[in-house]
Amino acid sequence: MSAPAVRLRGVSTRFGERVIHHQLDLDVQQGEVLALVGASGCGKTTLLRHMIGLTQPAAGVVEVLGVRVSPEQFLAQRGLRQRCGVLFQSGALFSALSVLENVALPLLERGGLGRADAAHIARCKLAQVGLAAEDGDKLPAQLSGGMIKRAALARALALDPELLFLDEPTAGLDPLGAQAFVALIAELRALHGLTAVMVTHELERVAPLLDRVAVLADRRVVAIGPLAAVRRADHPFIQAYFAAHDPQGENHGK
Amino acid sequence: MNPTFAASPTLRLSADGEVQLAGSWTFAGLRDHAGLRAAVRAQSPQARWDVSHAELDAVGALWLWQDWQGQLPAALRATEAQRTLWRDLVAAQAPAPTPIRRDALAPLRAVGRGALALLTQAQLVCMLWGRLLLASLHLLRHPSALPARELSANIYHAGVSALGITALVGLLIGVVLSYLSSQQLARYGANVLIVDLLGISILRELGPLLAAILVAGRSGSAMTAQLGTMKLNQELDALAAMGLSATLRLAWPKTVALLLVLPLLAVWTSALALVGGMLAAHWELGLSFGQFLDRFPRVVKLVHLWIGLGKSAAFGLLIGLIGCHFGLTAPPSSEGLGRATTRAVVAAITLVIVADALFAVLFSITLRPRP
Ligand SMILES: Nc1ncnc2c1ncn2[C@@H]1O[C@H](COP(=O)(O)OP(=O)(O)OP(=O)(O)O)[C@@H](O)[C@H]1O
Ligand SMILES: [Mg+2]
Numbered sequence: 001m002s003a004p005a006v007r008l009r010g011v012s013t014r015f016g017e018r019v020i021h022h023q024l025d026l027d028v029q030q031g032e033v034l035a036l037v038g039a040s041g042c043g044k045t046t047l048l049r050h051m052i053g054l055t056q057p058a059a060g061v062v063e064v065l066g067v068r069v070s071p072e073q074f075l076a077q078r079g080l081r082q083r084c085g086v087l088f089q090s091g092a093l094f095s096a097l098s099v100l101e102n103v104a105l106p107l108l109e110r111g112g113l114g115r116a117d118a119a120h121i122a123r124c125k126l127a128q129v130g131l132a133a134e135d136g137d138k139l140p141a142q143l144s145g146g147m148i149k150r151a152a153l154a155r156a157l158a159l160d161p162e163l164l165f166l167d168e169p170t171a172g173l174d175p176l177g178a179q180a181f182v183a184l185i186a187e188l189r190a191l192h193g194l195t196a197v198m199v200t201h202e203l204e205r206v207a208p209l210l211d212r213v214a215v216l217a218d219r220r221v222v223a224i225g226p227l228a229a230v231r232r233a234d235h236p237f238i239q240a241y242f243a244a245h246d247p248q249g250e251n252h253g254k
Numbered sequence: 255m256n257p258t259f260a261a262s263p264t265l266r267l268s269a270d271g272e273v274q275l276a277g278s279w280t281f282a283g284l285r286d287h288a289g290l291r292a293a294v295r296a297q298s299p300q301a302r303w304d305v306s307h308a309e310l311d312a313v314g315a316l317w318l319w320q321d322w323q324g325q326l327p328a329a330l331r332a333t334e335a336q337r338t339l340w341r342d343l344v345a346a347q348a349p350a351p352t353p354i355r356r357d358a359l360a361p362l363r364a365v366g367r368g369a370l371a372l373l374t375q376a377q378l379v380c381m382l383w384g385r386l387l388l389a390s391l392h393l394l395r396h397p398s399a400l401p402a403r404e405l406s407a408n409i410y411h412a413g414v415s416a417l418g419i420t421a422l423v424g425l426l427i428g429v430v431l432s433y434l435s436s437q438q439l440a441r442y443g444a445n446v447l448i449v450d451l452l453g454i455s456i457l458r459e460l461g462p463l464l465a466a467i468l469v470a471g472r473s474g475s476a477m478t479a480q481l482g483t484m485k486l487n488q489e490l491d492a493l494a495a496m497g498l499s500a501t502l503r504l505a506w507p508k509t510v511a512l513l514l515v516l517p518l519l520a521v522w523t524s525a526l527a528l529v530g531g532m533l534a535a536h537w538e539l540g541l542s543f544g545q546f547l548d549r550f551p552r553v554v555k556l557v558h559l560w561i562g563l564g565k566s567a568a569f570g571l572l573i574g575l576i577g578c579h580f581g582l583t584a585p586p587s588s589e590g591l592g593r594a595t596t597r598a599v600v601a602a603i604t605l606v607i608v609a610d611a612l613f614a615v616l617f618s619i620t621l622r623p624r625p
Contacts, residue, residue: 083282095486096589112285113313116348121312123346133349141486141586160280160311190335192280192309 003066005030005163005195006051011060013046020046021057022219033185033196033209035227037241038216044199045089047216048165051197052086053077065163082110085161089168089199091152093140099151100126100136106158125154130180145172153181157188166198170205178205185209203227203245215241262286263308265293272302279305281313294321302329305336315339379579385501386509386575392502401507408511412473413519420468424523427464428456428530436538445539449546452531453554461524462516462562463610466569469516470602474577477508478598481581482591490582505582509574516570517563524562557620565613569606576602 006028013021020043028034036044049055050062053069062069067080093102103122107113113121126136129150135143143151149172156164164185170178186209188194200206203213207227214224215238223233231242261277263284268274277283284290297303299322308314319326319340326340357363393400435451481504484490490500528550535541580598584591 095587107313110281112281117313117316120343120346120348121316123348124312124316124342127346128342133346139587160313187335187338190333191339192278192311 002030004028004063005032005065006197007061007063008047008050009061009063011047011050011057011062013043013050014058019219024060024220026214026221026224028195028197029211031189031193031195032211033189033194033198035203035206035210035213036197036199036216037201037203037213039237039241040201042216043219044216045167048167048197048199052084052165053081082106082159083161084163084165085156085159087149087152087156087164087166087169089171091140091148093143093148093152093155095140098137098139099131099143099154102140102151103136103154103158106155110159122154122158125157126151128184129154129157130177146174146177149173150177157184160188160192162193162195164194164196164198166196166200168199168201170200170202175205178202182206182209261309263290265290265297268304272304273297274304275308277308279308279314279318280311283309284314284317291317291321294318299323299325299327300329301327302331303327304331306331306333310336310339312339312343315343319343375579378583379575382501382505382579382582383575386506389499389502389506393506399502401503404503404507405511408507409515411476412469412508412511413515416469416472416519417522419472420465420519420523421526423464423468424461424526425530427460428452428527428532429534431455431460431527432531432534433538436535440539445541446545446549448531448535448539448541449549450553452528452535453550454558456524456527456531457554457562458558459562459610459614461527462520462566462569463606464527465516465519465523465566466573466606467603469512469519469570470573470577470606471599473508473512474573474602475595475599477574477577478581478584478595479591481505481578482584482594485582485584486586486588486591500582505574505578508578509571512570512574513567514570516573517566520562520566521559555620561613561617561620565610568609568613572605572609573602576605 004027006026008024008026011021011024011026012019024047026047036047038044046055050057051064051069053062053064053071053074056062056071065080065083067077069077069080093099094105097105100119100122103125104115104118107118107121108115123133123136127133131147131150131154135147135151140148140151149169153166153169156166170181173181182205185194185196196209198206203210210227212225213227213230214221215230215233215235216222217235217237222235223230223238225233230238263275263277263279266274266276305318310318315336332340432448432452436445436448439445439448439451481490484504493500493503532541532543532546535546536543577598580594580601584594
């Protein structure tokens with residue numbers, strides 16, 4: 001097995017007195033799609049921010065694609081960041097740029113592409129996430145909630161990254177949009193090597209994509225594995241979580 | 255059938271003349287093998303191609319498509335995902351550019367649009383003024399709705415925390431003004447007139463103007479930025495949805511705070527400017543503090559202080575109105591908000607000076623020499 005795409009060891013996070021993560025370990029394998037689930041406010045976004053290298057844990061090691069990320073080495077690790085795509089929970093689109101410019105920005109900043117080519121690829125990405133051509137000229141403030149999610153996804157995918165960090169990619173999408181998202185990620189996996197970590201509250205919607213699920217509770221990863229195995233894990237939070245997910249007891253496991 | 259990932263891109267001609275691509279035909283892969291694009295162009299698009307073993311991303315697919323002269327080879331072996339990618343790319347081609355029509359009247363139109371925009375702004379400020387008056391009426395009838403906390407917070411931020419900077423600026427301007435004037439007056443032996451000069455010009459003009467300009471820069475911009483950010487985050491919508499009036503809760507306390515605070519700041523600035531002037535007169539002309547303070551109430555009429563106070567209140571109102579107006583109407587984008595803040599400060603300072611000129615004409619009668 002090749003080295004993991006993301007490797008967390010002994011990660012601890014504190015905000016003031018509050019401990020969010022304590023001695024947390026997690027590996028994301030090359031080429032897999034991993035879902036990160038857990039209660040609201042349990043620190044999923046915070047963990048994702050460590051992986052992106054926006055913040056550093058109080059203790060522990062965060063390695064991404066074999067490199068120990070640190071915010072201090074920002075310029076030296078620029079190349080690493082260009083191999084990653086990030087979808088923020090609230091979109092984080094640049095409000096002063098049009099949707100098309102938002103998607104084209106990373107392409108232009110990476111260099112090696114002309115303006116026309118970057119715009120061409122950006123239009124293609126917008127179409128792939130289900131936005132109409134005329135939406136490209138809109139400003140983020142003129143988008144609906146679901147459109148913001150789609151535009152942010154298009155920007156995260158702009159560089160065809162090896163490693164994708166998605167914070168609730170299907171929240172706010174209609175069921176058809178969520179289905180199209182699943183199909184798009186599957187297609188990208190067939191095209192080129194892709195590893196994805198997605199925080200989600202809608203496991204059943206993205207279930208066809210998932211290789212593994214990691215459950216965050218008690219400040220650490222309490223269970224990790226294929227969805228079917230995780231559902232059977234003997235942990236009070238997991239039992240309650242999945243009981244709430246499908247009260248009828250249907251089985252969505254892979 | 256699946257491509258192998260993360261290998262160097264290669265182009266191979268098979269024995270039966272098929273062009274076979276393998277490895278990473280991606281941006282990262284092709285960046286290190288720039289010669290491959292030329293190799294693709296050297297092959298005919300009419301040949302038989304096999305890309306099904308190549309790893310492809312959008313950039314790689316675009317470059318291949320361009321090197322095939324904007325079409326897919328007729329005999330192409332590709333995976334379903336790759337064909338979908340090319341379909342998406344072809345569909346996303348740039349629309350034909352619309353020819354730009356030259357408009358000879360464009361500059362004229364721009365002037366007209368600018369003038370109309372200015373009028374619209376003026377109209378909107380007047381409407382805000384009206385809403386503030388209505389809010390005041392509402393408060394007269396419902397005194398319990400007074401946003402007292404906001405008002406006192408604004409008085410603190412706009413007034414108390416500006417004491418230091420206004421004091422410093424006032425003192426220095428007083429010193430400079432007095433020093434320069436002393437040198438002129440000394441030549442005519444009119445030393446004591448420095449008191450008249452400083453008293454009138456500072457109480458009436460400089461104190462209020464300095465305080466207003468500093469407050470416009472400090473508090474006017476802060477108001478615009480705060481209200482604009484609240485608009486950007488839909489906080490204004492949330493307030494409205496709760497039935498809370500943004501005018502009453504946000505604009506009214508800010509404007510009224512400036513209205514109350516600016517006269518006080520003007521007096522404070524004037525006082526320190528006079529202290530500075532007195533010091534400089536002492537050094538430069540040997541005028542004792544006793545002489546200065548003795549002459550001051552005799553030659554400087556009280557009306558100058560009242561005019562200074564009145565003008566300051568008007569300036570405060572103007573700065574508050576402009577700051578709130580630009581904040582409430584800021585476009586919902588980071589850039590628009592930045593522009594609105596700049597405009598608010600520039601407009602506030604300009605309007606303060608225009609108003610000052612109007613007041614100067616209006617109150618010129620009080621400058622007539624004593625009978
Ligand atoms: N900058 C910060 N300062 C202080 N506390 C923070 C900060 N950022 C996050 N927190 C706290 O850390 C905890 C985890 O936050 P996080 O955003 O990671 O939650 P989450 O698991 O992503 O939740 P959700 O599913 O609701 O998005 C929360 O209790 C939050 O209050
Ligand atoms: Mg979150």
